[in-house]
Amino acid sequence: MKIQTGQRFDGVINNITDLGIFVTLPQHHRGLVHRNDFGQEWLRERQRYQIGQEVRVVVQQIRKGRYDLSIRRVNDPDLTDPANQFSQLTPSQFAQTLNEVDAKAQAEIKQLEAVLAAAE
Template identity: 50%
Template sequence: MKYQVGQRVTGTINNISDLGIFVTLSHHKTGLVHHSDFGNNWLREKSNYHVGEQIRLVIIHNYKGKIGLSKMRVNDPDLIDHTNSFSDTKKADFTRVLSTTVSDAKKEIKKLEKDLISYAN
């Protein structure tokens, strides 16, 4: 899997060092949240994280297989997640698109419920 800048990901912390937080992503890829992501608070902040913990991050760069991650920029609107189906939706269309998505999801759930009941019988 090719990770793209702006993509939001969930990973597992596998090491915490003076350099930052090393995180394992899906497909056995690893990345680093550099200590500078936390500004001057790194020494205090690093005690809030633990090996094995799940953490939500954003890809800030991917150069020659080196994946840079950020915890502080997860909600940064300038980092557009192109894997998110809502990324290209205009604000005026968002409610309509969201309603359609919810409606489609409800239909799919009902279909799966029927399939499950017929499978159980």
């Protein structure tokens, strides 16, 4: 799996140091949420996290094979997730795609309800 800037992941904290929070990403990739991600609140925020805790992170930058992660910028629209199938759509394309996904979901729900009704 190739990791790219802007991708969001659920990772697990494997270490907390004065430098920041080290996180294990899927497929054993690792990255750092630097203490600067928390600004002046680092000492207080650091207490909120524990080793083994799952956190949502975004890849801010990749330098020399190292992943610079952020917890604060997970919802930052400037970090476009290349794995998001909807990120490159225009608003009208997005609406059309969303309606298609909704229609497929509704059809699937009806099929499942029919299967459940037949099983009763």
